Amino acid sequence: xxxxIFRMALSVTCLLVTTAGLAQQPTDFVxxxxxxxxxxxxxxxxxxxxxxxxxxxxxxxTALLQMQLKEAGFEVAAGVAGMPTAFVASYGNGQPxxxxxxxxxxxPGLSQATTPFxxxxxxGGSGHACGHHLFGTASTAAAIxxxxxxxxxxxxGTVRLYGTPAxxGGSGKVYxxxxxxxxxxxxxxxxxxGDQNYADSQTTLxxxxxxxxxxxxxxxxxxxxxxxxxxxDGVEAMNHMVNLLREHVPQETRIxxxxx
Amino acid sequence: xxxxxxxxxxxxHPSAERLSEIWERVAQAARGAAMGTGxxxxxxxxxxxxxxxxxxxxxxxxxxxxERLGGLRYSPEEQAFAEKIRETLGRVDIPLGSEKEIQPIKxxxxxxxxxxxxxxxxxxTVRFRTATWVPGTxxxxxxxxxxxGMSIGLKGMLLAAKVLAMTATDLFSDxxxxxxxxxxxxxxxxxxxxxxxxxxxxDPPLDYRQ
Numbered sequence: 001x002x003x004x005i006f007r008m009a010l011s012v013t014c015l016l017v018t019t020a021g022l023a024q025q026p027t028d029f030v031x032x033x034x035x036x037x038x039x040x041x042x043x044x045x046x047x048x049x050x051x052x053x054x055x056x057x058x059x060x061x062t063a064l065l066q067m068q069l070k071e072a073g074f075e076v077a078a079g080v081a082g083m084p085t086a087f088v089a090s091y092g093n094g095q096p097x098x099x100x101x102x103x104x105x106x107x108p109g110l111s112q113a114t115t116p117f118x119x120x121x122x123x124g125g126s127g128h129a130c131g132h133h134l135f136g137t138a139s140t141a142a143a144i145x146x147x148x149x150x151x152x153x154x155x156x157g158t159v160r161l162y163g164t165p166a167x168x169g170g171s172g173k174v175y176x177x178x179x180x181x182x183x184x185x186x187x188x189x190x191x192x193x194g195d196q197n198y199a200d201s202q203t204t205l206x207x208x209x210x211x212x213x214x215x216x217x218x219x220x221x222x223x224x225x226x227x228x229x230x231x232x233d234g235v236e237a238m239n240h241m242v243n244l245l246r247e248h249v250p251q252e253t254r255i256x257x258x259x260x
Numbered sequence: 261x262x263x264x265x266x267x268x269x270x271x272x273h274p275s276a277e278r279l280s281e282i283w284e285r286v287a288q289a290a291r292g293a294a295m296g297t298g299x300x301x302x303x304x305x306x307x308x309x310x311x312x313x314x315x316x317x318x319x320x321x322x323x324x325x326x327e328r329l330g331g332l333r334y335s336p337e338e339q340a341f342a343e344k345i346r347e348t349l350g351r352v353d354i355p356l357g358s359e360k361e362i363q364p365i366k367x368x369x370x371x372x373x374x375x376x377x378x379x380x381x382x383x384x385t386v387r388f389r390t391a392t393w394v395p396g397t398x399x400x401x402x403x404x405x406x407x408x409g410m411s412i413g414l415k416g417m418l419l420a421a422k423v424l425a426m427t428a429t430d431l432f433s434d435x436x437x438x439x440x441x442x443x444x445x446x447x448x449x450x451x452x453x454x455x456x457x458x459x460x461x462x463d464p465p466l467d468y469r470q
Contacts, residue, residue, distance in 0.1 A: 026426075026429035026430075026432075026433055027325070027328070027426040027429055027430065029429070030422065030425035030426055030428075030429055031329075031422050031425070031426065033425070034418060034421050034422050034425060035418075038418055041417070041418065041421065042414045042417075042418075045413070045414060045417055046409065046414075049408060049409045054469040055468060055469050056464065056465075056466045056467070056468065056469060057469060057470075081464070082463060082464050083464050083466070084466070096431070096432065096435060096438055098428050098431060098432065099383070100424055100428070101376065101379070107400060108469065110400070110401075110402060110405055111405075112402040112405035112406050112409075113406065113409075114406050114409040114410040115406060116341050116342075116344030116345045116348070116406060117344070117348065118348075118402055127402070127405040128404075128405055128408050128409070129399065129400045129401060129402070129404045129405045129408075130399045130400060130404065131392050131393070131399070131404060131408045131413065133408065134392050134408055134413055134414075134416065134417040134420070137417060137421075138417045138418070138420040138421040138424065139421075139424060141418075141421040141425075142420075142421045142422075142424035142425040142428065145421070145425040146425050146428045146429060146432075149425075149429055150432070155432060157432050159428060164375070166464075166468075166469075167374065167375055167376075169307060169468065170307070170375075170464065170465060170468055170469075171307045171308065171309060171375045171378075171459060171464075172375060172464070173375035173376060173378055173379050174307075174308065174309065174375050174378045174457055174458075174459055175464045176379075177378045177379055177382055177455070177457070178457045182379060182382050182383050183382070185383045186383070186384075186438050186442070187318065187383065187384050187385075187386075187431055187438055187441060187442075188379055188380070188383045188384070188385040188386070189318075189322075189385075189386060189424050189427055189428060190376055190379075190385060190386065190387040191387055191388050191389065191390065191420045191423070191424060192387060192388075192389050193389070193390070193392035193393065193399075193404075193408065193413070193416065193417075193420075194389030194390060194391060194392065194393065194399075194416075195354060195359075195389075195391055195392075195393045195394065195395045195396060195397045195398075196354060196358055196359070196361075196363050196389060196391050196395060197326055197331050197332075197359070197361065197362050197363060197388075197389065197390050197391050197419070198323075198326070198362065198363035198364070198365065198366050198388060198389055199319040199320070199322040199323040199326060199365045199366070199386070199388045200314075200319065200365075200366050200370075200386075200387045200388050200389060201314040201315065201316050201319040201365050201366060201367050201386075202312065202314060202366050202367060202368055202369060202370040203274060203311050203312050203313070203314055203368075203369050203370070204274075204311050204312040204369070204370050204371075204372055204373055204374055204377055205272040205273065205274055205311055205369075205371060205372065205373050206272065206273060206274065206275065206276040206279045206308075206309055206310050206311040206373065206377060206458065207270065207271065207272040207279070207307070207308065207309050207373040207458075208270075208271055208279060208280075208283055208305070208307070208308040208309075208458045208459070209268065209269060209270040209271070209305070209306045209307050209308070210268075210269055210303040210304060210305045210306055211266055211267075211268050211303060211304050211306060212266065212267050212268075212269060212290050212301055212302075212303045213264065213265075213266045213301065213302050213303065213304070214264065214265045214266070214267075214293075214294060214297075214299045214300070214301050215263065215264055215299055215300045215301070215302075216261065216262065216263050216264070216265075216297075216298075216299045217263065217298075217299075218261055218263040219261055220261075221261045225261070228261040229261075229297060229298040229299050230261050230262055230265075230297070230299070231262045231263055231264050231265035231299055232262045232265040233297040233299065234265065234293050234294050234297045234299035234301060235265045235266070235267045235293075236293075237292070237293035237296055237297050238267060238289050238290050238292075238293035238294075238301075239267065240293075241289035241292060241293060242269070242286055242289050245285060245286070245289060249282050249285075250273065250278060250282075252273060252274055253271070253272070253273050253278075253282055254270075254271065254272040254273070255269070255270075255271050255272075255282075255286070256269070256270040256271075257267055257268060257269050257270070258267070258268045259265070259266070259267050259268075260266045260267065260268045
């Protein structure tokens with residue numbers, strides 16, 4: 001009995017070794033798939049850099065990414081979670097579901113040429129100062145390479161690319177989470193442009209903002225001041241109280257305000 | 261005498277739970293201010309993000325792939341471009357040349373915020389960075405726009421694409437690693453965690469850049 005099991009184990013091992021010898025390693029396969037199309041991805045990234053569209057206005061950027069994914073065989077659901085420029089592209093079937101995040105919004109007022117000195121391309125124009133054109137393109141390229149590998153290996157599993165708009169202050173991903181779009185996902189992979197190469201296991205700060213609107217009663221400031229109530233008094237009183245509050249909050253708290 | 265006035269408040273704290281408590285005290289100050297000045301107050305939540313929940317299991321898979329590929333090699337033209345950019349950066353701690361290296365996995369706290377935070381509380385999430393900008397460059401600067409629009413940025417991008425794809429195939433090929441990542445995530449979240457978006461039920465602010 002034990003001999004028989006041993007023989008079976010041996011033959012299975014031989015089979016695995018043979019298969020591995022014939023087939024390319026998955027990680028080599030996807031590297032090759034990206035290198036094969038590097039020129040196209042470079043061109044895509046430079047197009048997004050040139051569009052430099054702001055949060056929730058990324059129409060051309062999202063269309064370019066979606067087109068690449070559709071051509072590669074992904075099913076694309078566009079305009080998800082109430083955001084016209086958000087999308088989810090999916091390929092494969094069953095578990096596990098691995099999702100890759102893509103961002104593509106730019107920042108206002110940061111137009112700049114590809115020169116190593118300050119040179120504005122377009123006065124008052126926007127620019128990809130957080131590198132989201134690279135973010136969106138690399139993630140799309142990776143999703144397509146993984147899809148190619150899934151297709152060639154015949155393995156089960158689903159790869160998804162989440163097109164997440166308006167990262168810069170628009171919180172696009174929060175609406176996608178709230179809508180349950182990540183509920184069946186097993187792992188999320190993401191990256192970000194930077195000035196060094198490293199895996200990031202840091203935490204960040206949570207944040208929340210609101211516009212507080214005070215309503216008063218208008219009156220003639222000299223003739224009938226007793227009839228009036230100043231909305232600005234409300235703002236000033238609030239600011240004063242919040243400034244006192246700073247002494248009594250946990251040290252790592254940050255509170256910022258602007259009268260708008 | 262102004263009939264309307266508006267103030268924009270922005271509060272941060274490492275923990276979303278603590279932040280909600282602090283936020284309620286700010287809201288109480290608003291109510292108190294209105295009461296005392298005979299005005300009324302209302303507020304519109306503009307945005308809210310959770311902090312990022314790290315995942316070391318996944319970070320290790322990413323780190324191994326970064327190590328396999330190595331950092332970036334500049335051409336002589338890129339080196340010259342990088343040296344010129346460096347002259348505009350002022351005092352920086354990160355040396356030129358570090359784009360060639362892979363740094364150790366970063367832990368601790370990054371004093372920023374991202375909407376990726378919310379994703380990390382509902383699914384185990386990992387992120388990494390590549391040197392798409394000249395070492396020492398901060399995000400949200402013209403130096404980042406410049407390097408991102410030329411070959412330095414593109415080299416960093418292709419490295420990132422490969423690391424993402426290799427990490428995905430590693431995980432597809434090793435389901436036990438996914439389970440390990442999910443176990444770590446469960447432990448970090450805690451047994452009683454329930455996801456509540458900090459921005460409540462508001463609709464996406466589609467016109468916030470108009």
